[in-house]
Amino acid sequence: MVKKACSQSRNRYDLAQSQYQDQDQYQEQYYLEDEMFDQATVLNFGLSCMIMGGATHASQHAVPVTVFVHGTSLVLGKIVYTLAGMHNFSKLSKIDLAYKFGLELARSDSLNFPLSDYYSFGWRGELDFKRRETAAEELAEQLLKLVEIYKKRGQRIKLTVITHSHGGNVALNLAQVVTNLSPDQRQLLVIDRLIMLACPVQIKTRDYVHSLVFVNIYALYSKLDFIQVAAPQFSEFQNQLKQGEIPGSERVFPLDLRLKQAEIKAGWRPGIPHLEFIHPSFARKLPKILSRLDWYSEHSPTQAFLQGRLNLDLATL
Numbered sequence: 001m002v003k004k005a006c007s008q009s010r011n012r013y014d015l016a017q018s019q020y021q022d023q024d025q026y027q028e029q030y031y032l033e034d035e036m037f038d039q040a041t042v043l044n045f046g047l048s049c050m051i052m053g054g055a056t057h058a059s060q061h062a063v064p065v066t067v068f069v070h071g072t073s074l075v076l077g078k079i080v081y082t083l084a085g086m087h088n089f090s091k092l093s094k095i096d097l098a099y100k101f102g103l104e105l106a107r108s109d110s111l112n113f114p115l116s117d118y119y120s121f122g123w124r125g126e127l128d129f130k131r132r133e134t135a136a137e138e139l140a141e142q143l144l145k146l147v148e149i150y151k152k153r154g155q156r157i158k159l160t161v162i163t164h165s166h167g168g169n170v171a172l173n174l175a176q177v178v179t180n181l182s183p184d185q186r187q188l189l190v191i192d193r194l195i196m197l198a199c200p201v202q203i204k205t206r207d208y209v210h211s212l213v214f215v216n217i218y219a220l221y222s223k224l225d226f227i228q229v230a231a232p233q234f235s236e237f238q239n240q241l242k243q244g245e246i247p248g249s250e251r252v253f254p255l256d257l258r259l260k261q262a263e264i265k266a267g268w269r270p271g272i273p274h275l276e277f278i279h280p281s282f283a284r285k286l287p288k289i290l291s292r293l294d295w296y297s298e299h300s301p302t303q304a305f306l307q308g309r310l311n312l313d314l315a316t317l
Contacts, residue, residue, distance in 0.1 A: 071165025168199025224271030261308030
């Protein structure tokens, strides 16, 4: 019955996606019309997929926990409907950006992104470095609470943090936050996978990719994303910019052996715009993108790959 409901909902989703003209129309056709696919059904879908796939959350295995961190509200505007703080998927509204993203992740790979262990972290989303530092402190606090919740259940977690835009810089600031934590807290706060989508690479935070708080780092960008590089650097760092360098942001992070970077293309298009990185259709492709990068890292770590010049075409995934 769950399979049938999922199939019917996916058919309506595909139809709506092919017809939408703008973000508002897309939301209305898919998320408001599809009332039968309520949150209870979604959770049943995720749990059923896990059971059918043989997944288990036994205490001896690490639970795959995902936390989504949104970007700047100034850029995302009215499409950001995210509750402040940390919230499980079951508490999110259908119009919440994190809800849509998490739903498609689970549909694509419920084993590694189960809805029952998917969370959203909401912050003020202001275009201000100090606000992002404060948000990082709040994120660290919430992540530690999350770890403790699972620990009390006799479970350990494998934590994935997925970020969009300046949400990536919020997460990168965790590298600085951990220096003020106790040794026990530092041991608990380990990000197994930091996945940054269209993160503006800035002088203040770019070297945080070398922090040991991150076990694996993924950074995806597109040359059609003008918002990423338009994000301003702050005046106190202007003197650190190279001569002739535009005081905007960069696309690629400095080399680190744990870092996997790639440029995203889309068939005949040379790339995708900033907001398409958080579109449900991209969320559906993300697990395959990560798998492809893991393969390159293990089997073909070419110079282009290490320097972040590897191209991945969504049309072939």
